[in-house]
Amino acid sequence: MASQRIFQLGLRRAAAPGLRVQPAGRMVQRRLAATEHASQNQAAEILAKQRIARPVSPHLSIYKPQITSVASSLNRITGITLSGALYIFGIAYLAAPYTGWHLETQSMVAAVAAWPMAVKMGVKAFFAFPFFFHSLNGVRHLAWDVGVGFKNQQVIRSGWAVVALTAVGSIYYTFIG
Numbered sequence: 001m002a003s004q005r006i007f008q009l010g011l012r013r014a015a016a017p018g019l020r021v022q023p024a025g026r027m028v029q030r031r032l033a034a035t036e037h038a039s040q041n042q043a044a045e046i047l048a049k050q051r052i053a054r055p056v057s058p059h060l061s062i063y064k065p066q067i068t069s070v071a072s073s074l075n076r077i078t079g080i081t082l083s084g085a086l087y088i089f090g091i092a093y094l095a096a097p098y099t100g101w102h103l104e105t106q107s108m109v110a111a112v113a114a115w116p117m118a119v120k121m122g123v124k125a126f127f128a129f130p131f132f133f134h135s136l137n138g139v140r141h142l143a144w145d146v147g148v149g150f151k152n153q154q155v156i157r158s159g160w161a162v163v164a165l166t167a168v169g170s171i172y173y174t175f176i177g
C-alpha cells in the first residue's frame with residue numbers, strides 16, 4: 001500500500017514539476033511572485049491605481065435580457081406598485097375623517113361614475129396588469145418552492161405563459177369585466 005502511494009506521488013511530481021509535497025503528503029503548487037517592499041504611502045498609491053483600473057461590477061448593461069431576469073424584476077416592481085397603492089389608500093382612508101375627504105363607498109362609486117370611460121379603463125388597466133402578473137408569477141414561484149418546473153425549458157415556458165395569461169386576463173378585465 002505504501003509503495004503504491006510513493007509511486008503515485010513520484011508520478012505526480014514528474015508530471016507537474018512546480019508542485020511540491022508538504023510533510024503531511026499533500027501536494028502544493030508553488031507560485032513564485034515578484035514582490036517589493038513599499039512604504040505605507042507607496043502601498044496606498046499602488047492600491048488606489050489598482051482600484052481605478054479595476055473593472056466595475058457586472059451590471060444590467062452587459063447581460064442579455066432573459067425571461068427569468070425580466071420576470072423577476074417585474075415581479076418586484078408590480079409588488080411595490082400594488083402594495084404602495086394599498087398603503088397610500090389605507091393611510092388616506094384612515095386620515096379621511098380628519099381631513100374632510102369622503103372615501104366611503106358611496107362617494108367613491110359616484111366619483112368614479114363621473115369619470116370619462118377612457119380614464120376608467122386606464123385606471124383599471126393600471127391595476128390589472130400588475131395584479132395579474134404578480135398573482136400568476138407568484139403561483140409560478142410557489143410551484144418552484146415545491147420543486148416543480150426547475151428545468152431551463154420549463155422555466156422559460158412558464159415565464160412566457162405568465163406573460164401571455166397576464167395580457168389575456170388584464171385585457172379581459174379592463175375592457176369586459
